[in-house]
Amino acid sequence: xxxxxxxGARASVVMAGAxxxxxxxxxxxxxxxxxxxxxxKVTQQPKDSDPFWVNPDGNAAAQVATYVKAGKDDxxxxxxxxxxxxxxxxxxxxxxxxxxxxxxxxxxKADRDAILxxxxxxxxxCGQFSQGGAADGNAYRTWIEGVAKGIGDRPATVILEPDAVxxxxxxxxxxxxxxxxxxxxxxxxxxxxxxxxxxxxVDAGNAGWGHPDQIFEPLQWAGIEAADGFSVNxxxxxxxxxxxxxxxxxxxxxxxxxxxxxxxxNGNGPYTEGEADExxxxxxxxxxxxxxxxxxxDPLVDAYLWVKRPGESDGECKGGPKAxxxxxxxxxxxxxxxx
Numbered sequence: 001x002x003x004x005x006x007x008g009a010r011a012s013v014v015m016a017g018a019x020x021x022x023x024x025x026x027x028x029x030x031x032x033x034x035x036x037x038x039x040x041k042v043t044q045q046p047k048d049s050d051p052f053w054v055n056p057d058g059n060a061a062a063q064v065a066t067y068v069k070a071g072k073d074d075x076x077x078x079x080x081x082x083x084x085x086x087x088x089x090x091x092x093x094x095x096x097x098x099x100x101x102x103x104x105x106x107x108x109k110a111d112r113d114a115i116l117x118x119x120x121x122x123x124x125x126c127g128q129f130s131q132g133g134a135a136d137g138n139a140y141r142t143w144i145e146g147v148a149k150g151i152g153d154r155p156a157t158v159i160l161e162p163d164a165v166x167x168x169x170x171x172x173x174x175x176x177x178x179x180x181x182x183x184x185x186x187x188x189x190x191x192x193x194x195x196x197x198x199x200x201x202v203d204a205g206n207a208g209w210g211h212p213d214q215i216f217e218p219l220q221w222a223g224i225e226a227a228d229g230f231s232v233n234x235x236x237x238x239x240x241x242x243x244x245x246x247x248x249x250x251x252x253x254x255x256x257x258x259x260x261x262x263x264x265x266n267g268n269g270p271y272t273e274g275e276a277d278e279x280x281x282x283x284x285x286x287x288x289x290x291x292x293x294x295x296x297x298d299p300l301v302d303a304y305l306w307v308k309r310p311g312e313s314d315g316e317c318k319g320g321p322k323a324x325x326x327x328x329x330x331x332x333x334x335x336x337x338x339x
Contacts, residue, residue, distance in 0.1 A: 042083050044110055049295045052086035052157070052305070053107035053114050059326040060087075060311055078335035079311075079328075086292050087264070088117040088159060088307040090324070093134065096143050100150025113155040117307060118147060118188070121164045121181060126172040137180050144188045153196040159203060159260070159307050160188060162234040165222050166205040169215050186223035193226055201260050201302075204230040207238040207246035208270060216253035228302075229258040235308040236262065237270040237286055244298050251300055261296075263289030264306035267338055281317040282330060287337035310334050 042056040042064075055061070060083035067076035089103045100116060107114035120143055124133030134140035167173040168181060185202065192200045202224050205215060224230060230250065233243045240263055247259040267287030271279045290304045311331025313320040321327055 041080075044112055045084070045086065045292070047111065049293045050086065050291070051113050051294060052292055052303075053103075053110055053112035054084060054086045055089065055103075055106070058083065058087065059309070060331065063311070063326070063328055063331065075332060078332055081288060081335045081338060082310045082331060085306055086112070086115060087309040088115045088305065090117045090119055090309075091147055093120050093132075093143065096146035097150040100147045100156075101152070102150075104151050104154035104156050107156075108154045113157055115157050115159070115305060115307070116147070116151070117159045117162070118144070119162055121161045121184060123173055123177050123181075125163065126167055137184055140184050141187060144191050148191045148195060148198075151192075151195055151198055155197040156195075157199045157201070157260075157303075157305075158192055159201055159231050159234065159305075160192075160227070161185060162203045162231075162307075163205075164203060165215060165218050166203070166209060169205075169218050170210070182218075182221045182223075186221075186226075189223045189227050193228075199228040201229050201231040202227050203234055204232055204247075204250060204259070206233045206236045207242040208236070212246065212250035212253055216250060219250075219254055224254050224257060227257070229260065230254070231260050231262065231305075231307065233262045233266060235264075235314070236280060237266050237268075237283065239266055239269045240290055240297070240304070242269075244301060248298070248300055256300075258300050258302045260303045260305050260307075261301060262307040263292075263304040264308045264310050265289060265334060278317060281314045282320040282327075284318070284333070285337065286334060288334050 042054055042061045044054050060079055063079045064076045064083050067079060091099050103116060104114045120134050120140060122133045122136055122140055134143055164181060164185060168178050173181065189200055189202065192198050202219060202222060204219055219230065232247045240261060243261045247261065251257055251259060265286050266289040268285060271283030271286065274283065288310055292303065292305050294303045296304055311326055311328070311334065313323055313325050313327045313330065315323040320330065
């Protein structure tokens with residue numbers, strides 16, 4: 001199995017949240033502030049344990065409002081489990097500066113940190129559900145510059161390019177693109193770390209793809225030394241316990257760097273009953289994992305994050321819509337399976 005290839009979610013780059021942002025529709029969502037009265041009532045989590053911004057205008061919040069309006073109060077309460085948690089905002093390819101500014105300004109107004117996911121590397125996802133990315137290296141560098149300019153001095157936690165390093169290791173990305181990709185990642189880390197309040201975590205696969213021995217050198221070539229750490233389990237389903245074990249093994253090989261874990265959908269662990277090469281794609285019977293927090297089970301784990309936005313499709317498999325699109329039925333099943 002290839003890493004978190006279900007990056008599907010990663011194509012959530014131009015989702016409704018971004019559209020609302022570009023339209024100037026974000027509310028501040030400060031402590032105790034509710035959204036527009038639509039019934040979602042999204043508030044920020046306590047800052048001491050969860051310093052990340054809850055988007056009051058996200059897809060889950062909109063779904064809560066829809067269920068409330070339809071009198072489906074039980075379903076609304078289930079989806080509220082998703083709506084009330086901070087999730088990653090995937091920056092789109094067209095307006096990186098505007099989107100990054102909008103998300104970070106809204107987060108700063110709420111006295112929280114924005115979680116931004118950058119997923120636009122050229123030759124992205126090896127032709128799978130989330131194929132695409134910047135047209136070439138120069139286009140990517142310009143895009144990164146736009147993101148950095150949009151963030152400015154505002155607090156942000158950045159997950160950098162899910163699968164980009166992993167797909168070099170497993171040869172999913174053709175050899176001819178390897179040198180450029182390492183250069184682009186190293187440049188992106190440098191650009192982002194030059195900002196005053198931005199943390200950068202380079203994606204490093206998950207507990208099920210292979211062994212840390214296979215990826216630690218590529219991470220070093222990509223510039224992990226200058227980053228704050230790395231991310232594991234993005235858009236995947238491996239347990240937090242297994243993710244910690246994988247991350248700690250890898251950390252030992254990259255100078256003791258800390259890491260973050262995507263716990264958005266790992267409550268029931270990975271799906272193992274279907275075709276192995278598609279167990280990552282909208283698997284049934286999954287559940288939400290630990291809610292986002294900086295109070296984790298291990299000092300090397302900087303945070304549990306919901307990098308993948310629960311309820312957004314991995315791709316057109318098992319009846320799902322296109323990668324990154326909101327899928328209310330799947331979201332409801334995730335929530336109902338969660339205690």
